[in-house]
Amino acid sequence: MQDFETTSTQSLMDRYYEDEKAQQERELTMATLNVRLDANDLAMLNIISKRFRKTRDDVAQELLASALIDLFSRLETTERKLLARDADEAARSLANEIAEENGVRNLEIKTGVWANHERQFTKIERKKAKLAEQQEAQQEESQQKLEEANNAEKTAEPTSMEASNMSVVEDDLVHDEAAITANSEYSQKTQQDSQQSVASMAANQ
Numbered sequence: 027m028q029d030f031e032t033t034s035t036q037s038l039m040d041r042y043y044e045d046e047k048a049q050q051e052r053e054l055t056m057a058t059l060n061v062r063l064d065a066n067d068l069a070m071l072n073i074i075s076k077r078f079r080k081t082r083d084d085v086a087q088e089l090l091a092s093a094l095i096d097l098f099s100r101l102e103t104t105e106r107k108l109l110a111r112d113a114d115e116a117a118r119s120l121a122n123e124i125a126e127e128n129g130v131r132n133l134e135i136k137t138g139v140w141a142n143h144e145r146q147f148t149k150i151e152r153k154k155a156k157l158a159e160q161q162e163a164q165q166e167e168s169q170q171k172l173e174e175a176n177n178a179e180k181t182a183e184p185t186s187m188e189a190s191n192m193s194v195v196e197d198d199l200v201h202d203e204a205a206i207t208a209n210s211e212y213s214q215k216t217q218q219d220s221q222q223s224v225a226s227m228a229a230n231q
Contacts, residue, residue: 054128055121055135061086098140099147106147110140 032040063071071089075082101109114137121135 051134054130055124057120057124095143098143103148103151107144110144113140114138 071082071085074080075085078085098106098109117139118135118137125131125135
């Protein structure tokens with residue numbers, strides 16, 4: 027018999043068989059839960075089910091599974107780890123009981139579901155804590171730089187005033203020197219005029 031390579035269509039059919047088998051196994055480990063709902067909640071459940079062409083049980087099942095994960099994430103870290111372990115152990119027993127009721131034995135059961143959720147939540151919390159520490163460090167660094175800038179401005183203000191005072195003093199000194207020079211020139215000119223006057227009188231005599 028000729029050996030043909032598996033085409034993409036044949037691979038698709040293989041996946042359909044695998045999905046069907048997995049679905050059957052899930053159904054064999056599922057239990058029925060009777061829930062009483064308020065008319066308003068039931069009405070919305072019906073509306074959503076019709077809108078997305080799903081059965082009411084499918085939507086309720088997914089909704090409850092999502093809600094349980096949210097509730098689990100809000101537990102305290104130490105308690106969450108303990109409850110995850112208890113839930114995983116109880117899940118094995120419950121799945122085996124349900125499978126036996128459906129006439130199935132030695133069914134492979136997915137284990138450690140809640141332990142995996144717990145590890146993911148712990149990893150997320152650590153990342154958030156690390157990010158919060160980095161943000162806090164950045165804020166402290168920014169605050170420190172701002173304080174240093176304010177201190178530098180306060181230090182610069184007296185220096186500026188001193189420079190202004192020095193400028194005033196220098197201006198005064200220049201003015202005084204100019205006045206002294208002018209007085210000296212005036213005295214010299216006066217003395218020269220006096221000498222010329224005396225020499226002129228002597229010549230006339």
